[in-house]
Amino acid sequence: MLVNILSLEKVVYQGEVDSLTVPGIMGRLTILAHHTPLITFLKKGNLILRKEGEEKIFEIKKGVLEINPKEVNLLVSLTSF
Amino acid sequence: MRLLEIKNKINLTQNIYGLTQALELISAVRMKRLVKLAVNSRPLVQKVIAILKRLSQYQKISKIKSIYFQSKRIKKILVxxxxxxxxxxxxxxxNILKLAEKEIKELEKEGKVEIIAIGKKAVNFFKKAGYQLKEEILDQKExxxxxxxxxxxxxxxxxxxKNEYQKIYFYCTHYFTPFYQLPRKIQVLPLEEKNLDEMLKKIAGITLIEKSPDYIFEPSAKEILDKLVSELMEFEIYHAILEALASEEASRMMAMKRAMDNAKEIVKDLILKYHKARQFQITAEVCEITTAKEATK
Incomplete structure (x- = not known):
């Protein structure tokens, strides 16, 4: 699935991943491909991207998660505002 | 005497040349920084608008309504x-003030218009034109x-x-290149699908023709819709302000460049004039000497 992680300062990550774990305000979520459309807020924590056995970790302060049939969008702020 | 005058003029123009050059360099540095900020936030804002658009479609077909997407009967408009x-x-x-003034005149037909002016020049302009300002924001750089x-x-x-206003517009300038900036208006509230479409087309050059998915909201749809819309619009407005600041510096840089070119041209002309005057003076002197010499013979 296509994941876009964007912040005001830059494009943090853009590309295909196998799965994605995010710190949602209702608890941690792991998202796989073909997840139902969803919108939720993110709280402070780590984003974990997994791709072919490799892991990538980003630290975020807060954000918004949007899943639509085409892609997964994460609008995050890396610094604290 | 005439020579001295010209010389003074040359010095003066050269000073102006130096000044404008310095200002141009400062603006160029500032512009570079601001353009970077503005351009870097563009991908995020494109997604923001796309999400807002999908939300507006979603709430049209679902039972959950958010006031931010509904147009109301207009009594008061905030600009x-x-x-x-x-x-x-x-x-x-x-450019921006002309556009705003023109559109405010149109808006006044719909309802009462209140203005918040950001920036000293905007404040002065509206005061001079006889408008009552609701608020003046002077620390625009902040x-x-x-x-x-x-x-x-x-x-x-x-x-x-609180239903104080039924419509909110934001006028600012969008940066394209150092030579081209466009004044535009953003409809902050209520959010209408066609406006979002237009915005997306203008700043990103893309059109979305996808159907809104049936979203799940966590925690609740109502909560999310209200909070999300304001949060997304924060990004949008912040971005718009960055674009405007970048445009300002770009515009200043170009103006300074033009002034610099003009000063250069004037100096060139003056130097030519100076030489002509000097030549004239010498010729006159030589002429005087020879006639004096002839006379004493």
């Missing part, structure tokens, strides 16, 4: 206009900080929620 604090920036202020913009946006959303 924000962003211009610069300082002058010397070419047509930047004139709005490079996200916190400041968040406060402003929160206030706008609160006023809208």
């Amino acid at each position: 924000l206009v962003l211009a610069s604090d300082r002058g010397f920036c070419g047509f930047y202020n004139r 709005y490079q900080k996200f916190e400041k913009v968040r406060d402003l946006t929160e206030r706008l959303f609160q006023d809208y929620q």
